[in-house]
Amino acid sequence: RKGPRFDLVTFRLWRMQQENRPQPEVRTERRKSMASLEHIDSTVHKDEISGYLHKRRGGYGKHMPNSWQPRYFIVRDGWMYYFEEKKLNARPRGKIDLQSELVTLVVNLHFEHSPSPHTLLINPGGYEEKWKLCAANSEDMAQWCDCINGYINNKQKRKPSLLKIPDYDSDADEKCSETSDEDSICLDRLSTKDPHDDVPERVRSPPRSPKNVTFQDTKANSKQAAGVRAKAASKGKEAAVKPAAKFRSVDTSDTAETILTVLIVNVCIVFASMSEKTLLKGFYFMTANVVLMHTLYLRSKRVDKQNKDLKMLTTAKDKAEGQVAKQAVKLAALESAAVDSSLNVIVSDEKVVENSPRVPGTTVKQVFGVPTDEPPHTWCRCDPTAFNVRTGPNYSKFKKKTPSGMALYEPFAVDAFCARKNIDHMAQFLSLPDMQNVKTNHPKVPPIFIVQMQLPTDSPPLFGSVEDGPGWAVVFYFKITEDTCNQLKDLSTASAAVKLFVTYCENAEKDFAWRSRLKMIGCCSNLEELGVPGAIATYNAKPVMIRKTGSIYRGPSYLEVNINVHKWPTYVQKCIQYMYSQSTLMYLQVGFVIEGREDDDLPETLFGCVGLNRPDEEQAEFFYSEENEE
Numbered sequence: 001r002k003g004p005r006f007d008l009v010t011f012r013l014w015r016m017q018q019e020n021r022p023q024p025e026v027r028t029e030r031r032k033s034m035a036s037l038e039h040i041d042s043t044v045h046k047d048e049i050s051g052y053l054h055k056r057r058g059g060y061g062k063h064m065p066n067s068w069q070p071r072y073f074i075v076r077d078g079w080m081y082y083f084e085e086k087k088l089n090a091r092p093r094g095k096i097d098l099q100s101e102l103v104t105l106v107v108n109l110h111f112e113h114s115p116s117p118h119t120l121l122i123n124p125g126g127y128e129e130k131w132k133l134c135a136a137n138s139e140d141m142a143q144w145c146d147c148i149n150g151y152i153n154n155k156q157k158r159k160p161s162l163l164k165i166p167d168y169d170s171d172a173d174e175k176c177s178e179t180s181d182e183d184s185i186c187l188d189r190l191s192t193k194d195p196h197d198d199v200p201e202r203v204r205s206p207p208r209s210p211k212n213v214t215f216q217d218t219k220a221n222s223k224q225a226a227g228v229r230a231k232a233a234s235k236g237k238e239a240a241v242k243p244a245a246k247f248r249s250v251d252t253s254d255t256a257e258t259i260l261t262v263l264i265v266n267v268c269i270v271f272a273s274m275s276e277k278t279l280l281k282g283f284y285f286m287t288a289n290v291v292l293m294h295t296l297y298l299r300s301k302r303v304d305k306q307n308k309d310l311k312m313l314t315t316a317k318d319k320a321e322g323q324v325a326k327q328a329v330k331l332a333a334l335e336s337a338a339v340d341s342s343l344n345v346i347v348s349d350e351k352v353v354e355n356s357p358r359v360p361g362t363t364v365k366q367v368f369g370v371p372t373d374e375p376p377h378t379w380c381r382c383d384p385t386a387f388n389v390r391t392g393p394n395y396s397k398f399k400k401k402t403p404s405g406m407a408l409y410e411p412f413a414v415d416a417f418c419a420r421k422n423i424d425h426m427a428q429f430l431s432l433p434d435m436q437n438v439k440t441n442h443p444k445v446p447p448i449f450i451v452q453m454q455l456p457t458d459s460p461p462l463f464g465s466v467e468d469g470p471g472w473a474v475v476f477y478f479k480i481t482e483d484t485c486n487q488l489k490d491l492s493t494a495s496a497a498v499k500l501f502v503t504y505c506e507n508a509e510k511d512f513a514w515r516s517r518l519k520m521i522g523c524c525s526n527l528e529e530l531g532v533p534g535a536i537a538t539y540n541a542k543p544v545m546i547r548k549t550g551s552i553y554r555g556p557s558y559l560e561v562n563i564n565v566h567k568w569p570t571y572v573q574k575c576i577q578y579m580y581s582q583s584t585l586m587y588l589q590v591g592f593v594i595e596g597r598e599d600d601d602l603p604e605t606l607f608g609c610v611g612l613n614r615p616d617e618e619q620a621e622f623f624y625s626e627e628n629e630e
Contacts, residue, residue, distance in 0.1 A: 049147045050074040051140070054115050055082065056132040065256075068115055068134060075144075078151045080122070082131075096124050096131065098151035102529075105148055106584050107141065108618060120144065123585065125529060261295045264288070321622065357431040360477050361413030363621050367613065371525075371587050376614035379414040384606045387521050387541070387591045392602035404593070408501055408607040409449050409478035416615060417473040417623035422454045425553040426475055427560045429623075435557040440480055441488040444505040448558040449478045449608060451592055456566050457580075457617070460573040467566050473623060474615075476590070478608040496596070497605030504594045505559065509552050516547040517595040518561065521606075525587045532582065536575050545595070580617070588612040 055071040056062055071093070072086040078099040083090045096103065102125020109119050114134045118141040122131040135141035265288045272284035367374040374380070385403040412433075423429070427450055435447040455472040487494040491502065507514040523541040524530075549567040553560040565576065579586070591609035596602045 048074070048076050049143060052086075053120075053140075053144070054134040056111060056114075056134075058129050067113060073133075075147050075151070080148070096122060096128075098148060099154070100125065103152055104585065105145065105152060107145060109581055109584070111581070120148075121581070122148070123530075129531065257295060257299075261291060264291050357429055358415075358623070359431050360415060360433075360475070362415070363619075364414045364416050364612075364615075366414075371611060371613045374613050376584060377416075377616040377619045378613045379411070380611045380613065381411060382589045382609050382611035384591065384609050386523065386589060387593075387606055387609065389593055389604035389606065390596055390602055391604070392599045394599065395596075395602060402603060404591070405495075405497070405603070405605045406481075406483070407591075407609055408481060408484045408498065408605065410481050411476060411608065411610040412479050413477040414610060414612070415473075415475040415477075416617075416620045417475070418470075418617070418620045419473055419623050420470050421468050422471075422562075422564060422566065423452075423473055423623060424551065424562055425560060426450070426452050426473065426562075427553065427555055427558050432477075432558060435479070438480070438485075438557075440485055442502060442505075445480070445488060445502060446505070446554070446557060446559040447480050449480075450558055450560040451476045451478075451608070452560065452562045454562060454564050454566060455576065456573060459577055460570045462570075465567065465570075467564065469566060471566070472617065472620060476608065476610055495605070496601055496603065497594075497607075500594050500596055500601045500604075501607055509554060515550060515552060516545065517597075518546040518550055519543040519593050519595050520546060520563065521591040521593065523589045523591075525589065526585070530582050530585055532579075536578065539575075543593070543595075584614050584616050586612075586614060588615070 050073065052070050053073050054068045057064070057067050057069060061067060070085075072083040072090075074081045074083075075098070078097065079095050080098055081092045081095045083092055102123075104123045104125070106121040106123070107119065108117065109121050110117075111119055111132055111134070116134055116136060118135040118138055120131075120133040120135065120141065122133065124130070133144075135144060268284040268288035268291075272281045272288075275281050275284065365375075365378050367378045367380050369380075371380060384405065384407045387404045388401040389404045391400055391402045417423075432448060438447040440447055453472070453474045453476075455474065456466075456469055457471045458466075458469050460466065484498060487498045488502070491499060494502075504514055504517065508518075509515075521541060521543045527537055527540050546561075546563055549564045551562045551564070553562070565573065568576075589609065589611045591606045593604050593606045596604045
C-alpha cells in the first residue's frame with residue numbers, strides 16, 4: 001500500500017511545482033541577473049546615478065553619536081531610492097518622487113557633525129521627513145545635484161515605480177519596515193546591471209565607515225562645483241568662504257557624556273558612603289575621580305581641536321575676502337573713473353580705503369510679485385491685516401484681537417549683513433535718503449524708523465549667557481506714510497494708534513517702561529509644510545515683548561531700535577538655531593507694534609511690517625565698520 005500512495009503524493013507535488021514554475025527562458029534570465037549584475041538593461045534612464053552618500057538618521061537616531069551613516073542611493077526614472085548597503089538581497093529603506101511639485105533641493109547647509117561641508121537637503125514636501133545627505137567632495141555633490149535637478153525641473157511623465165513602498169521610510173530604526181512578498185523588492189530587482197556602469201569614475205564612492213572615511217578638499221571655483229554654485233561663481237566669490245555659516249562653532253557640550261559621568265560619580269559616592277571598609281571607600285572615590293578627570297581631559301581636547309579648526313577657517317576666510325574685496329574695489333574704481341574723475345574710493349596695492357557709507361537695500365532685493373514665484377533672499381510688502389492685534393474695550397477681560405489697520409510706516413528697504421559681533425547704531429554707518437523736505441508735523445516723530453535684529457549664529461552655551469558674538473544683522477527700513485503725517489497735524493482727531501506711537505517716541509529713549517512696550521510679531525505662512533515640531537509651531541504669529549534686549553538710538557531724521565537676540569533665553573535661541581536650517585524654505589512676515597494697555601490706546605495698529613522670501617544666510621554680505629574691523 002505504501003508504494004502506490006507514496007507515488008501519488010509525489011506526482012501531485014510535482015504537478016503543483018510544474019504549474020507554478022516560470023518558463024525556462026525566464027528562469028535562466030533571472031538566474032543570470034541574480035548571479036551577476038553585469039547584464040545591462042536597455043531601458044535604464046541616461047541620468048541614472050548611484051553610489052554611497054552619508055545620510056543623517058531620523059527620529060531619535062539623529063541624537064546618537066553615530067547619527068551620520070553611509071547609505072547606498074540610486075536615482076532611477078524620477079525616483080530616488082536608498083538602501084542600507086549595496087547587496088543583492090538588500091531591501092530599500094525609502095524612496096522620494098523627484099518629479100513631485102513639492103520636492104525641493106538645497107545645498108551647502110550647515111548640519112551638526114556632518115562628515116564634510118558638501119551637504120544636500122532633499123525636502124519631499126508636506127509632512128514627510130527631509131533627507132539630509134552629505135557627499136564626499138564637491139565633485140560628487142555636483143554630479144548628484146545635476147542629476148536630481150534634472151528630474152525636479154523636468155515634469156515629463158515617468159515610468160511606474162518599481163517599489164511599492166511608502167514614499168518615505170525614516171532611517172530612525174535600524175531594521176527595515178516589514179513588507180509582504182508581493183509589495184517588497186530587492187536591490188537586484190531594481191537594477192539588473194551594475195549601477196556603476198553608466199556613472200563616471202569620479203562619482204563612484206566605495207563603502208565608507210564613519211571611522212575610516214576621508215574626504216578630499218577641493219577649491220570652490222572648480223568646474224564641477226561651478227554647476228552647483230553658479231551664482232557665486234559669476235560674481236567672482238568662489239574663493240571666499242561663505243560668511244555666517246562658517247562662524248558657527250560646534251557645541252562642545254555633550255549631554256549624554258555629562259549625564260553618564262554624573263551618574264557614575266553619584267553611584268560611586270553612594271556606594272562609598274554605604275561601605276564600612278576603608279579600602280572599598282577609597283576604591284569608589286578613586287573610581288569617581290578617574291572618571292571625572294578622564295571626561296574633562298577628553299572634553300578639553302575636543303575644545304582645543306575645534307578652536308584650532310575655527311581659527312584656521314577664519315584665517316583662510318579673511319584672506320580670501322580680502323582678495324575679493326580688493327578686486328571689487330579696483331573694478332569699481334575703473335568703472336567710476338570713466339564717469340567721474342573724482343573718486344570716492346582710493347585704491348592701492350597695500351591698503352583699501354572706502355569713504356562712502358553703505359546705501360540701504362543693497363543686500364536684499366525688493367520684489368513685487370507673488371512670494372512663491374519670486375527668487376530666494378528677497379523682500380516684499382505684506383498686508384498688515386494678516387496680523388491680529390489687541391482691540392477694546394476691556395481687553396484685559398475679553399482678550400479679543402482683530403486684524404490690524406493700515407501701518408503707520410511703509411518699508412522701503414531691507415538689508416541682511418554678517419558681522420563678527422553686534423553693530424549697534426547701524427544708521428551711523430549708512431547713507432540714508434534725504435528726508436529734510438518731509439514734515440512729520442511732530443518734532444519727536446521721525447520720518448524714518450529703523451529696526452535692527454541681531455541674530456546669533458553660534459549655539460548658545462549650556463550654562464551662562466553670551467551677549468555678543470558672530471551673527472546676522474537684519475535691518476528693516478520704514479518711512480512715514482502720508483496719512484500718518486496728516487493725522488499728526490491735529491492729535492485731538494488722530495487715531496488711538498497714532499497717539500500711542502507719539503507717546504512712545506517721546507518717552508522711549510529715557511523711560512524703560514515705555515521702551516518695553518515694543519512688540520514684534522513673526523509669522524511663517526508655510527510652517528506646516530516644513531514639518532516644524534509642534535512646540536515651536538505654537539509660537540507662530542505670537543507677539544514677543546522687547547524689554548531688556550532692546551536699545552534705542554536717535555538721529556537727525558531717524559529713530560533706530562536694536563533687538564539683541566543674543567540676550568534671549570537659551571531655549572528660545574535653540575529654537576531659532578533649529579529654524580536656521582529651514583530658513584531657505586520659509587516665507588516670513590514680520591510686524592512691529594506698540595503695546596496698548598488701556599482702552600484709550602486700543603485698537604492697536606502696526607507701525608511697520610515687511611515680508612521676507614526664503615532668506616539665505618549664504619547670500620548675506622559682511623558689514624565692515626571701524627569698530628569691528630579689528
